[in-house]
Amino acid sequence: MVANAVAAAAGPADVVEAHALCSAESLCVFTVSVKHADSGWQHYANRWEVLGPNDEVLATRTLRHPHVGEQPFTRKLPRVKLPATLETVRIRAHDSVHGYGGAEVSVELER
Template sequence: MKASLYALALLTIGFTSNSYAGEVDVIDAKVTKSGNGLYHIAVTLKHADTGWDHYANRWEVLGEDGSLYATRTLHHPHVNEQPFTRSLSGIKIPNDAKQIIIRGHDSVHGYGGKELKVVVTSDNDK
């Protein structure tokens, strides 16, 4: 009986520590037009990465209709670097787009947390 309770306690602790980091929040983005309908976007994320088992593993740029414009894969945890900023260049955004949505993703919860809507203009430099 004691062994069963001990095993249950260990499972609970393991599950809790894995989900403790929560979801990824997008806290800032700088959008710069680089020419020919292409953009450079620097995104700042906040997530309590715990290591390889739970970390922010990507961010995405979407149109208002949900169309995926770009994905920036994050190849490792940022445990001691929070919040952190990563960028992506060569993002094609349609000329008629009025705003974009940037969302984060983590290895445990998937999508969630705070998304950021950014107005896109012809001379964008947010």
């Protein structure tokens, strides 16, 4: 019961910073920092996503373990091919209890 109360109090995962480095061919590397009160395997930030127009998921970075002692934490996602006409994407994080709902970041794509 106590673990569930702590997990519920942690809230959703927040994207606190995000950057994209894109080539002229629209191949991008995303660097994203996420903050979440990971408490263990029952409640942790388990992925972040790159979203295009109409909330289309363009890429997903799976986070394979809790980051209890590492907050915020930063991970990269390389070799993301995006449409050449796309100018901006949104980054959102997901956690294993609340799903989505935390802070998101918009990233302008420069080529």
